[in-house]
Amino acid sequence: MASNDGSDFRLSVLNPGGRDLEQYFDELAEPDATTHPPINFHGFAACTGGSVHRSTKNAVEEKRPILLLLRGNFRATERALDDCEKANRTAAVALKETGLHQIAEQLRAPAKLARFVRIVTRAAGCIATTPEAAEIFRRVRQKRDADTVAFIPTPYPLEEKPWDFSVPPGQQSGIFIGTREWDVPSRNHLAALLLAREICVATDEPVTVFNLDGRKGAKLLEELQFPPGKLRVHERREPYADYLHEVAKHKIVFQLDRSRVPGQVAGDALLARTLCVGGDGTVERIAFANFCGEGRNTGQLQTLALELLKDTAARATAIVESQWRGAERLSFQAIRKQLAIFFSRIADHR
Numbered sequence: 001m002a003s004n005d006g007s008d009f010r011l012s013v014l015n016p017g018g019r020d021l022e023q024y025f026d027e028l029a030e031p032d033a034t035t036h037p038p039i040n041f042h043g044f045a046a047c048t049g050g051s052v053h054r055s056t057k058n059a060v061e062e063k064r065p066i067l068l069l070l071r072g073n074f075r076a077t078e079r080a081l082d083d084c085e086k087a088n089r090t091a092a093v094a095l096k097e098t099g100l101h102q103i104a105e106q107l108r109a110p111a112k113l114a115r116f117v118r119i120v121t122r123a124a125g126c127i128a129t130t131p132e133a134a135e136i137f138r139r140v141r142q143k144r145d146a147d148t149v150a151f152i153p154t155p156y157p158l159e160e161k162p163w164d165f166s167v168p169p170g171q172q173s174g175i176f177i178g179t180r181e182w183d184v185p186s187r188n189h190l191a192a193l194l195l196a197r198e199i200c201v202a203t204d205e206p207v208t209v210f211n212l213d214g215r216k217g218a219k220l221l222e223e224l225q226f227p228p229g230k231l232r233v234h235e236r237r238e239p240y241a242d243y244l245h246e247v248a249k250h251k252i253v254f255q256l257d258r259s260r261v262p263g264q265v266a267g268d269a270l271l272a273r274t275l276c277v278g279g280d281g282t283v284e285r286i287a288f289a290n291f292c293g294e295g296r297n298t299g300q301l302q303t304l305a306l307e308l309l310k311d312t313a314a315r316a317t318a319i320v321e322s323q324w325r326g327a328e329r330l331s332f333q334a335i336r337k338q339l340a341i342f343f344s345r346i347a348d349h350r
Helices: 040-047 056-061 075-086 100-106 110-122 131-141 189-203 214-223 240-248 264-271 282-287 298-310 312-329 332-349
Strands: 012-014 051-053 066-070 091-095 125-128 149-151 175-177 207-210 231-234 252-254 275-277
Touching: 012 040, 012 056, 040 051, 040 066, 040 332, 051 056, 056 075, 066 075, 075 091, 075 110, 091 332, 100 131, 110 131, 125 131, 125 332, 131 149, 175 189, 189 207, 189 252, 189 298, 214 231, 240 264, 252 264, 252 298, 264 275, 264 282, 264 312, 275 282, 275 298, 275 312, 282 312, 298 312, 312 332
Parallel strands: 012 051, 012 066, 066 091, 091 125, 125 149, 175 207, 175 252, 207 231, 252 275
Antiparallel strands: none
16 A cells, blocks of 8 residues: 555656656755756656656566656657556656647647547546646546546655755845747747846846857847846856756846746746746746736736845745745655555556
8 A cells, every 4th residue: 555645656757769868766866967857757756766767668667657758759659658558557648848839839730639649548647747738638538537637746856955055035136037048939038038127227136147049149138238237148058056056146036938837947946945936837826826927917027026126024035935835735745645646546547
């Protein structure tokens, strides 16, 4: 019998044909630059002490429940599902990319949509990291039992000391822009930068942004004409831990993303022990409900940002509250329990 907290549950995450190397999370390693951090779908494996695979054979041989990722043209996923069924493994499926624009892009080809419907209908269950993806799964499965589809957010190791990147609120300064994609309309990266510029002028707080678009991105940023010395630009990717250290130095993370993504920008803010303002991802709506973009216009978000930048005590209180919400619904312990209950349920259905 499974324990009530799911402590004896182990999950194998299978990304068939994916680029990530196999990874085992028997113990949660401290942050380093050589392994994939325990976030996104690696987080599902990590929070259960499980593993991540790109080889179906290796995943099946572990004799554990399997979370099978839908990626690419779905052919490798369908073949992997065949192998899981032959080996009598309980396999749930999940979309690897779940922003609304990403789902639309993936399912616009008739043959690919047909393959998606076959896989989702055949699988023992479906896990969605956003409520919107869960609705798609439920409608595709039609009359099959509703409790074989679960909305389970991606977890974050909030209870693990090595993953606490906090900086005392009195030592934080400036605004960190959480988005970086100019060419994805729903990210609203330009709008976020323009609004951050206004906030910068009003508060004299510097703005930090990552530019991974080289000269083109640099020219775009130059055209925005931030006040001299107030725009800090990072020009290359950094190891995840270094990136979180940078995020943690800021009073707020700011974005205007409307993509309905799982919410890694907000998840990064949680690990950095700072606040995320704006955005409508899953983590934003759960941990930063009082500051997210759900039901708020840009003017309201600007007001919230100004208040948090000026009031250290209010910001410190908000950080404590967001951490409490995160621990309750997004921590490794919370998500491990949800996964254990869900896989037990769909195993019974099989």
